[in-house]
Amino acid sequence: MSLRLRLLIGILVLAAAGLLTLDFVSYRALENHLSDRVDEQVQSAAMSLAPELREKAGIVDIGPVFPSGSGFDHPPQGGSSGRLGPGGGLPNELPPGTFAQLKSSSGEVLATAVFGYGTTSVTRPDLSGDIPVSEFGQPLKTVTVGARGGSGTQFRVSAVADQDGRVTYVAVPTSDMKETLDQLLLIEAVVTAAILIALAGLAWWMIGIGLRPLERMSETAGEIAAGDLSRRVEDEDPKTETGRLGISLNTMLHQIEDSVRKREQSEEKMRQFLADASHELRTPLASIRGYAELYRMGAIPEGPEADRAMDRIEKESARMGDLVDGLLTLARLGELPEPVRRPVDLAVVASECRDDAKAAAPDREFSLDTAEDVTVQGDEDQIRQLLANLLRNAIDHTPEGTPVETVISAGGKTVEIEVRDHGDGIDEENAELLFERFWREGESRSRKTGGAGIGLAVVAAIAEVHGGHASALNSPDGGAIFRVELAREPASEISQVVPIAD
Known part of the structure; x- marks a missing residue:
């Protein structure tokens, strides 16, 4: 009924x-x-x-x-x-x-x-x-x-x-x-019946008006169940019960649609990620397999040719290892528990990362300029990897001998890290794409060392875990500036990055 x-x-x-x-x-x-x-x-x-x-x-x-x-x-x-x-x-x-x-x-x-x-x-x-x-x-x-x-x-x-x-x-x-009395009884019966009939019609009409919003909500729910998540309940007077119900339903529908959209985006990015990872792994695996088969069939003679083939196998293996390490890092950044947060002095970490970069590229000049009190609450290992990736990116994508500058400045609630190189700069139209996984810019910043396009994605993920963000722009003096902003204190609810799906 x-x-x-x-x-x-x-x-x-x-x-x-x-x-x-x-x-x-x-x-x-x-x-x-x-x-x-x-x-x-x-x-x-x-x-x-x-x-x-x-x-x-x-x-x-x-x-x-x-x-x-x-x-x-x-x-x-x-x-x-x-x-x-x-x-x-x-x-x-x-x-x-x-x-x-x-x-x-x-x-x-x-x-x-x-x-x-x-x-x-x-x-x-x-x-x-x-x-x-x-x-x-x-x-x-x-x-x-x-x-x-x-x-x-x-x-x-x-x-x-x-x-x-x-x-x-x-x-x-x-x-x-x-x-x-009989006449009164007849009159009462007729009048009572007439009143009940009139009341039934009026009540049916008024109840229909009162329940009309619920019927519209039911129709909307049916359309949503059929797959149209954009449907919403019509606005009603918030002072009425149906009006408040409609507002609550619309709020819930917004959340559901947002969740479904994010899930679809995650699934799409997952598919893209797997496709990109498969593509990136296919090249070094093909090279390793090719050199191994040539050596097994005797097509590569002993001597310099064999040494060159082994060198290529080693480099492709290293490239594949770097790719897997990057993927593992991204996956670890997306795991729920929250990273261990302790006071981290960015000046000390940046100085150590600069020394490591000097050892890796002795032909370059690495400078460091830090403000006072650049301490943040965070995971020191992740922040160290963030700085190392920025310096490695500057080394890989600029000509030999190009100087690299690191500047750390302090704000009220944030600390800003800038790594500046003096290379050919970036295409600012693609500035946001630089932090996507497996994305590489054109010839001006070509990959020299077999990078897979994951280093800057790791930088962006670490920055987000620490309540900040990463960006890139061209320097007025030439070259590129990669800027990372980190929060001094963790937010009440820090977004947990799920790099595989995000």
Whole structure:
């Protein structure tokens, strides 16, 4: 069962309960009121008709039927004197079918009268039952009796005894009261049904309006499930429940779409990474296999040719080892736990890296300029590798004898490292690509030593792990500047780089 239908049924049940309660209370109130009116008519008829019955029975009026002080010793309202109304049948305020009968103390019927019909074939009350008789001087008691023959008509009857023991029975039919109550019941039924039908239509419409945002959310969720992650829930009033739900759903959908997009990008980069790694490994492996097969087949004679082949195998093996080491470094940088962070004095580390570079390239001049207090919180081994890769990059991509400068400056929350060479510079359009894996620039900065294009990717990954970033630009004096910015203190949440997928 749908929510809309459940809400509608609940509303209708509550409304029906309220309306039926109101109908019942109204019916009972009117019934009691009309019953009191009929009782008043019975009392009025008793006072009006008793003298007529005594006269009809030939009884000399020797005293009042109702003693003074009984509440019935005054004429009924409306000016009736107790005489028959126009046409000889009925006092003005008594309903047609009013029945009166006078019995002796022994139960003999002395006189009977039915007023308002002009015929004797009328419905008469059944007076055979136990009807309480009000003694002379006591208030009248009124009871309900049926009709003779079981016609269904009911009467309100009172019986009063006079001083001589004669009993006067007066019965007023409740047909008018029943007809009025039946009409009320019909009206209540029709009105209640009409109200419930109108309420059902109005409630169905209003519930539909209230649930329309949920239906749109359901449609949007279906489209998202079908693969359209760009779909969003329409904006609603944030003060409403559906509005707040829509805002929460849109926030969740943004996060899901972002996660899926990042996953797809990671998968694409993974495929590209594997393709690039396969390509880079294929070349040295092919060279090693080729020289090995030539040597095995005897195509390379002993002597200088064999030495040259072994030298090529050694260099290609070293190149392949460097490639694997670079990949391993990138993978380790992406592992979750966070790197061990201790105070690292960049001036000391940079000085040691400069000495190592001098040993590797004695024909070059390496200068170092550092500011005071260039200490950062980080992993010393990773920072050392970052500086070594920057210096190695400058050596590999500039002419022999080109000087290399290292400048370390301090800011408020960061420390900046710059490695400047005096080579041919870079193409600034490709500045960001320099830090991509396996990417190499053109002939101006060609690979001389068999590098695989991973060194600067390692630099960028280490910088990001330490809350910074790497960039490259051309120097106004010529050559290239590779700049790395590191945070002095680790951020509250440092991004963990996953180089294989990122």
